[in-house]
Amino acid sequence: MSNEPTPSGLASGETLERAEALLEVTYELLELEDLELLRQVLNKERPADLADLMRRLDEGIRETVFGLLEESLAAEALAESDTHTTLSIVEDMAPQRLSDILDEMEPDDAADVLVDLDREDAEKVLDLMETEGAQEVQDLMAHEEDTGGGIMTSDLISVREEMTVAGAIDRLRQEAEDQDISHLYVTDAEGRPVGVVPVHRLATARPQTPMSRLMSRDLVTVTQETDQEEIARIFSRYNLLAVPVVDMEGRLVGQITVDDVVDVIQEEATEDIYKMAGTSDQEMENPSVFGVARARLPWLLICLLGSFLSGAVIHVFDATLEKVIILASFLPAITATGGNSGLQSSTVTVRGLVTGHVSSGLVLRTIMREIGTAAVIGVACGAAANAAAWLWFKHPLVGICVGVAMFLAISVAVVLGVLVPLLFDRLGIDPAVASGPFITTTNDILGIFIYLGLATVLMGRFM
């Protein structure tokens, strides 16, 4: 449970509406130039709401507004901000103010801010920070951002097995002033975690009981190198509130708490969704027109190249098309339906690999199911297309070509949609990125080839 001040005591309901309202009030007070009232309003808000406000404000005035916040609140708001917003706020901030704010932050959050600055600027700020904190922050900055080391915090309480409840409560009094501690870690002589004691057991146990009697020995640990996606999977699988992080020698060096993992899960989901649509979350880091275009163009150009291959296949059949031009009217139906059914099965497969619903042990079952699905969908769409072609042009041969080609195109698309992501996954290539263009292009080419090839053969025989 967080300890933040709140304007209303009891807030509920629409977070987004609150955000809109705060934005309006801020602009109004800025217009009235009543900075004193704005300062009072803002310093009563929650850090997360302030972070959101910063993101919504025009970049030019973020610094002014942020300058009105008290240090500790500024620190918490900054910890909640995304990379792009954070950078726009701190880039031109005086090093002394920034170091004061970072002193107030948890070391992992402070490391996240500094890691995005120029090396030189970051060192200047680190020099101004309190020595002990600066060292912790510097250690954390050494880790990759999306690993256990990158998202862990060094804030935790660890005790030895022999320590008594009375001793542990003393430790708690000294160290837990302004943070909420729900558990203590128990370590052995080498500093390796051997158990965990939920604090409620301290409250109810006798003062002389040693930790070894109270602790639960069931520990899931991760290392500094563990990928954050795997960490999210562990939290969600085992319903954890925190996991200890150990170094190469198995010694306790930090912990990851579930609130950070919630953010990781949201982030990873967004990243996956962006990748599947052929762009990347770089868009959010650099939301300028050119930043967005840079994220999207590679995929578009690869697909454009692929579509020229489809065009080449059409060119091969120019003679057939010229003879029966109405065949051209069904090209969009073949490519669109093939493309869409490929998108469906590849999306389900890629997502299944992330959530663990598809894995090597289940490959055969997954493939068999998709083949069955392809048959059902192919027959349904093929029949619909056949009927449409027949009703429209009263041309039975075109109807047969469209129907059969659609069935085959869908079957190929659906099966490729399962196989290609699984193959890429096994090769160690991210299926979310790689499978999209590959499946779309292959699909279009094969679908068109089947359709026009079939038409050429049938027309040659019967017309």
Place this chain on the structure above:
Amino acid sequence: MSNEPTPSGLASGETLERAEALLEVTYELLELEDLELLRQVLNKERPADLADLMRRLDEGIRETVFGLLEESLAAEALAESDTHTTLSIVEDMAPQRLSDILDEMEPDDAADVLVDLDREDAEKVLDLMETEGAQEVQDLMAHEEDTGGGIMTSDLISVREEMTVAGAIDRLRQEAEDQDISHLYVTDAEGRPVGVVPVHRLATARPQTPMSRLMSRDLVTVTQETDQEEIARIFSRYNLLAVPVVDMEGRLVGQITVDDVVDVIQEEATEDIYKMAGTSDQEMENPSVFGVARARLPWLLICLLGSFLSGAVIHVFDATLEKVIILASFLPAITATGGNSGLQSSTVTVRGLVTGHVSSGLVLRTIMREIGTAAVIGVACGAAANAAAWLWFKHPLVGICVGVAMFLAISVAVVLGVLVPLLFDRLGIDPAVASGPFITTTNDILGIFIYLGLATVLMGRFM
């Protein structure tokens, strides 16, 4: 921190590999018919791992394997299972055994199991359960599954403001035997929550201190009707570990803990991803061939219908196509690139609406950015297509048609990709479902019309 037994004491790393190994061992022991050893192996596993094992096993033998689990472990494993797996296990289970297992479960999890059974079967099981628990479960069953009431648990400890630390610790001793309690709720005379006390403060405070002095008054509450997506947003925004749930009169009726919210976030992300790809998470509830086909067909058929409209547009220009048949070779390039760029911008917009990065206050900024992006992407792809057409067919007019049409098609697609989801969102229609087919179809039709229309005009003039 969870309290589950574990085979290895300290497990880390690849959750998925563990799952594969357990599946293999199970099949081996089943083949050897050594059920006694299998019983020993399974009863040392974690509930989440057992739930995963059940899902991976063939449906026919799930009941046999599940029957080997001790009641309390069976209860926890069932609580971790997805709807489809749960149903396949409990459908044919003897009501007496099922009621024993449900008695061991937290009331919210038990309600989730029963809600999926036939009404009659559920009532039979409820009758066999312990009276008090059965009542709680029945109350919880009345709520919609994806609301605060549906995901909350009634397990919590609440105390009055006047209660002392000593009294609260006594309550903790009585009620917290086998569960981990990290905080107590404080309520007023009407039962409305007014504060929260983290248990570590009980451990460090004097015995006579009243709750009103220890509690934090900053409470974010939700109601039984609050949508789970909004709840997930609140947790992630304010970094909460639990929120109290209140009824219409503001009285405390339950709480939602972050471990359930982690699952909600994963679920909602999967749901969104499925919807954007034109299918639904019904696929996972009913993963049979017909279940999957039923989820996917509606979208495919709508798009098929749309593609006939594209075909009709092509038909209008049959004369132009017959004259310059190579125009047909660029149809895939126009529709694929338009489709892909529309997919990119609509995906980013739909996801942004979920995460709160796009909202009505930011509409203008978002649209302006996408128009700028459309211009950059359109010029790049248009130039590439123009060059390709020129190099390929040495036909400058076709090159101009392809280039200009591509630029226009992309511009229309990108802008529609932002506007349509925002419009649907404002109309209260889920943009993730509705915007896909609409954008794809509109795009194809407009792109083809622009391309062939332009070609007809230019050819008429210059050839």
